[in-house]
Amino acid sequence: MLLFQPVESDSFQLPPSMADTAPPIDKAYDFIFWFSVVFTVAVTAALLYFVAKYKRKPGVKPEPTGHFMKLELFWTITPTIFIFFLFHAGFTGYIRNATAAEGATEIRVRGKKWSWEFEYPTGDREPGELTLELGRPYKMILSSEDVIHSFFIPEFRMKRDAVPGQYSFIQFTPTKAGDAHVFCAEYCGTSHSGMIATVKILPPAEYKEWEKKLGGCSGTPEECEPAKWGERLFVKNGCTTCHGAGGSGEISGSKTVGPKLAGVFGHEVQTTAGVVQADENYLRESILRPNAKIVAGYATVQMPPFVMKDAQLDAVIAYLKSLK
Amino acid sequence: MAAITTTPGAHHDDADPNASFLEKKGLMSWLVTLDHKRIGIMYLISVTIAFLLGGIFALLVRAELFTRGQTLFDADTYNKMFSLHGVVMVFLFIIPSIPAGLGNIMLPVQLGTKDVAFPRLNLLSLYIYWFGAVFGLYSMINGGVDTGWTFYTPYASSDPAHGGVGSATSVIPMTLAAFIMGFSSILTGVNFIATVHKMRAPGLTWRRLTLFTWALYATSIIQILATPVLAITLLLLTMERFLGLGIFDPRLGGDPVLYQHFFWFYSHPAVYIMIVPGMGVVSDILATFSRREPVGYMAIAASSLGLALLGFLVWGHHLFVAGMSEWATMVFSALTFLVAIPSGVKVFNWVATLYKGSISLQSPMLWALSFVFLFTIGGLTGLFLGMLAVDVHLHDTYFVVAHFHYVMVGGTVMGFVGGLHYWWPKFTGKMYEEGLARIGWFLVFIGFNVTFIAQFIMGSRGMPRRYYDYLPQYEIFHQVSTIGSWILGLGFLVLLVMFIRSLMNGKPAPRNPWGSAALEWLTPTPPPTFNFVKDPVLTRGQYDYQLATDDELYEGFDDPLFPGLRGGKAPAKKAAAEGDHG
Numbered sequence: 051m052l053l054f055q056p057v058e059s060d061s062f063q064l065p066p067s068m069a070d071t072a073p074p075i076d077k078a079y080d081f082i083f084w085f086s087v088v089f090t091v092a093v094t095a096a097l098l099y100f101v102a103k104y105k106r107k108p109g110v111k112p113e114p115t116g117h118f119m120k121l122e123l124f125w126t127i128t129p130t131i132f133i134f135f136l137f138h139a140g141f142t143g144y145i146r147n148a149t150a151a152e153g154a155t156e157i158r159v160r161g162k163k164w165s166w167e168f169e170y171p172t173g174d175r176e177p178g179e180l181t182l183e184l185g186r187p188y189k190m191i192l193s194s195e196d197v198i199h200s201f202f203i204p205e206f207r208m209k210r211d212a213v214p215g216q217y218s219f220i221q222f223t224p225t226k227a228g229d230a231h232v233f234c235a236e237y238c239g240t241s242h243s244g245m246i247a248t249v250k251i252l253p254p255a256e257y258k259e260w261e262k263k264l265g266g267c268s269g270t271p272e273e274c275e276p277a278k279w280g281e282r283l284f285v286k287n288g289c290t291t292c293h294g295a296g297g298s299g300e301i302s303g304s305k306t307v308g309p310k311l312a313g314v315f316g317h318e319v320q321t322t323a324g325v326v327q328a329d330e331n332y333l334r335e336s337i338l339r340p341n342a343k344i345v346a347g348y349a350t351v352q353m354p355p356f357v358m359k360d361a362q363l364d365a366v367i368a369y370l371k372s373l374k
Numbered sequence: 375m376a377a378i379t380t381t382p383g384a385h386h387d388d389a390d391p392n393a394s395f396l397e398k399k400g401l402m403s404w405l406v407t408l409d410h411k412r413i414g415i416m417y418l419i420s421v422t423i424a425f426l427l428g429g430i431f432a433l434l435v436r437a438e439l440f441t442r443g444q445t446l447f448d449a450d451t452y453n454k455m456f457s458l459h460g461v462v463m464v465f466l467f468i469i470p471s472i473p474a475g476l477g478n479i480m481l482p483v484q485l486g487t488k489d490v491a492f493p494r495l496n497l498l499s500l501y502i503y504w505f506g507a508v509f510g511l512y513s514m515i516n517g518g519v520d521t522g523w524t525f526y527t528p529y530a531s532s533d534p535a536h537g538g539v540g541s542a543t544s545v546i547p548m549t550l551a552a553f554i555m556g557f558s559s560i561l562t563g564v565n566f567i568a569t570v571h572k573m574r575a576p577g578l579t580w581r582r583l584t585l586f587t588w589a590l591y592a593t594s595i596i597q598i599l600a601t602p603v604l605a606i607t608l609l610l611l612t613m614e615r616f617l618g619l620g621i622f623d624p625r626l627g628g629d630p631v632l633y634q635h636f637f638w639f640y641s642h643p644a645v646y647i648m649i650v651p652g653m654g655v656v657s658d659i660l661a662t663f664s665r666r667e668p669v670g671y672m673a674i675a676a677s678s679l680g681l682a683l684l685g686f687l688v689w690g691h692h693l694f695v696a697g698m699s700e701w702a703t704m705v706f707s708a709l710t711f712l713v714a715i716p717s718g719v720k721v722f723n724w725v726a727t728l729y730k731g732s733i734s735l736q737s738p739m740l741w742a743l744s745f746v747f748l749f750t751i752g753g754l755t756g757l758f759l760g761m762l763a764v765d766v767h768l769h770d771t772y773f774v775v776a777h778f779h780y781v782m783v784g785g786t787v788m789g790f791v792g793g794l795h796y797w798w799p800k801f802t803g804k805m806y807e808e809g810l811a812r813i814g815w816f817l818v819f820i821g822f823n824v825t826f827i828a829q830f831i832m833g834s835r836g837m838p839r840r841y842y843d844y845l846p847q848y849e850i851f852h853q854v855s856t857i858g859s860w861i862l863g864l865g866f867l868v869l870l871v872m873f874i875r876s877l878m879n880g881k882p883a884p885r886n887p888w889g890s891a892a893l894e895w896l897t898p899t900p901p902p903t904f905n906f907v908k909d910p911v912l913t914r915g916q917y918d919y920q921l922a923t924d925d926e927l928y929e930g931f932d933d934p935l936f937p938g939l940r941g942g943k944a945p946a947k948k949a950a951a952e953g954d955h956g
Binding site for chain 1: 443444448449450453520521522526528529532534535537539540541542624625629630631664665666667668669670671673695696697700703704707708711712714715718719721722723725726727728729730731732733734735743746747750751754755757758760761762763764765766767769770771831834835836838839840841842843844845917919920
């Protein structure tokens with residue numbers, strides 16, 4: 051089992067290794083990398099040497115090509131032996147990482163355009179941020195609410211598609227405290243590249259502290275004023291990818307796929323269901339059932355529904371009200 | 375004994391049968407021609423326009439990624455740019471490039487025949503290609519597509535206009551474009567297979583075919599067998615998007631992974647439609663410029679057929695992280711590694727061909743040698759992706775992007791441009807400036823490696839593909855890659871200028887500028903409409919450099935191995951030398 055001990059392997063080619071799944075993959079990667087280097091150097095050296103040595107000279111004839119059955123067999127059979135080793139190295143690492151540890155903590159991961167949401171065993175849902183305990187085995191149960199997404203943490207060397215209509219699984223045990231990222235690796239539309247969540251790996255003591263505050267607001271009382279907390283939830287839920295920073299309705303000068311939210315409260319809004327007064331209930335409905343009333347001109351992209359605790363909803367609505 | 379006997383050519387044309395095929399002027403003489411060389415040239419012009427268009431999309435994609443955040447345009451425009459780059463390069467450029475372009479021009483000449491088996495079908499395939507291209511252009515004018523060239527479901531099949539969750543762009547015309555162009559590909563394949571089987575010149579046995587012909591033959595088999603699957607898949611996609619038929623969209627009771635199986639059942643073999651013809655070009659160039667029969671002729675020919683067969687068995691490696699069973703994943707990984715065997719055999723034989731050859735580094739040879747080097751890297755990085763554990767990390771990252779560009783550009787495009795350099799004098803009758811050709815090659819070679827080596831590194835460091843924006847740690851790699859793309863673009867611009875200058879005032883090309891022993895170099899330059907002044911009969915192989923005299927090996931072949939082809943008389947000395955062998 052020495053093989054799969056956590057090792058520090060932040061090389062030029064690979065990101066830092068932060069889970070038990072990384073070392074077997076890095077080992078296979080190093081093997082094929084050096085195999086390829088040797089092979090490429092050999093082929094290129096032979097190529098360049100022959101080109102230099104057998105450059106056309108007057109009076110020098112090329113050797114007529116003969117039949118080299120033994121040579122042909124040699125370079126057919128030798129690579130065949132090599133690929134058995136390569137297949138084996140790749141397969142054992144893959145199967146090892148495909149097997150979840152006994153009693154792994156299950157976290158539900160939902161991908162939607164364009165954010166990640168994580169549901170912990172307590173039932174609490176956290177968008178945009180995955181908090182993990184160092185050394186605890188995890189099993190992620192992935193699903194998608196719209197199109198195909200793919201859950202990818204480079205530091206864990208793990209990736210799995212989240213396919214609508216079915217569950218898929220990924221498992222790992224974090225081996226190093228620190229921050230990493232979840233990328234969406236399957237193209238999913240406009241803000242595919244914005245579908246990034248942070249991964250926080252905490253030592254057990256810090257993790258216990260964090261768990262206590264799960265679902266509520268963490269921070270100083272000032273930071274937990276409803277509008278302030280709401281602003282953080284707004285960012286973490288990925289609202290800015292479609293509504294712009296501060297609900298401005300634009301990103302670097304171009305119109306976002308979702309309507310502008312700043313200053314909407316208290317005004318009349320033209321929607322697919324007629325003119326609506328933008329009050330608290332309208333905002334609440336638009337978060338929980340976004341397609342009930344769609345702002346005119348924004349019907350081409352559908353917003354996925356968001357599930358929040360009442361306290362969180364109150365905070366987000368307080369934030370939206372504060373936007374001018 | 376003469377090495378060749380001739381029979382009178384059967385021509386039923388009023389015009390001089392020995393006049394160059396380019397002699398007739400006027401637009402109509404091209405649009406209704408049945409001459410495979412003219413059809414091939416029209417294909418070449420079409421695919422070159424597609425290549426320039428796809429290249430502009432590529433440069434825009436790279437320019438946008440030069441800085442983080444918005445550099446030139448917004449995310450939706452970026453998504454359309456990379457999608458159009460893929461669609462145009464795959465369906466409009468790379469698939470028809472070598473087979474329908476260079477293959478059309480050279481295959482019947484290499485077979486010593488007057489035309490392909492079905493000349494009217496050949497012209498039809500060009501019109502079908504154009505008809506498909508019109509659909510593609512229509513889609514682009516209507517805003518293009520943002521689905522990637524792969525049209526993955528449900529993103530591509532679920533239309534927001536009907537309450538779906540997918541792309542709102544002009545998907546149907548674009549899938550129809552690919553659907554229609556597929557028929558062009560199938561017809562070319564049917565035509566080539568019939569031509570190779572039935573139209574070979576007397577004495578041109580299967581063992582005397584050029585390796586380019588073998589490669590086109592293998593490619594044609596894939597085109598016929600795989601393309602219908604793409605047609606069915608895209609039709610189902612269109613029906614789901616347009617009629618709401620539930621096949622791939624889980625909301626309608628479909629299975630999105632099924633689409634990926636269908637799509638890659640075509641599109642993986644399509645990789646071999648792209649690369650195998652390039653391998654054929656390179657085998658011919660290496661033989662000509664080394665003055666040597668390729669080592670392992672039968673092994674190279676058989677490995678083309680081997681790749682064509684294995685290509686059908688490995689589509690699942692595109693789905694390693696998509697949710698296949700572990701069992702299926704294991705089987706596809708094992709099968710994928712088998713592809714390394716015929717690929718390796720080719721590389722070893724190419725390198726061995728150089729050994730004790732008489733090597734000249736003229737521009738076509740530079741492209742062929744680049745092909746061997748870049749394809750080796752492209753192939754080996756494919757092994758990274760065949761290894762299951764490693765693929766889980768590298769899948770859908772820039773590593774994959776760099777890998778397939780090393781195969782598609784480092785392989786196919788190097789083969790295509792090399793072949794263009796090689797056969798250009800024959801079918802245009804003009805030489806080009808060797809100096810400019812070398813500058814162009816150098817810029818393309820350097821630019822290509824700078825662009826894509828940077829992408830290998832950022833990919834293995836975790837940068838996902840198809841990203842409009844990226845985290846700060848990837849910025850340096852993106853910037854190097856974008857600078858590389860400018861060098862690459864400049865290189866192709868130089869080549870474009872060089873070829874246009876050649877057409878305008880290039881020196882007349884001799885009959886056999888490279889001193890090759892292959893059949894196509896023994897007919898006048900440019901060839902007459904029916905390719906040969908007299909129907910050739912072969913009494914030797916097309917790589918039989920051992921039959922040449924000392925002078926010929928240095929100066930290049932002239933008539934003597936085929937006396938009478940031009941009606942001239944062979945010098946006594948050479949005829950005698952050849953008689954010893956013949």
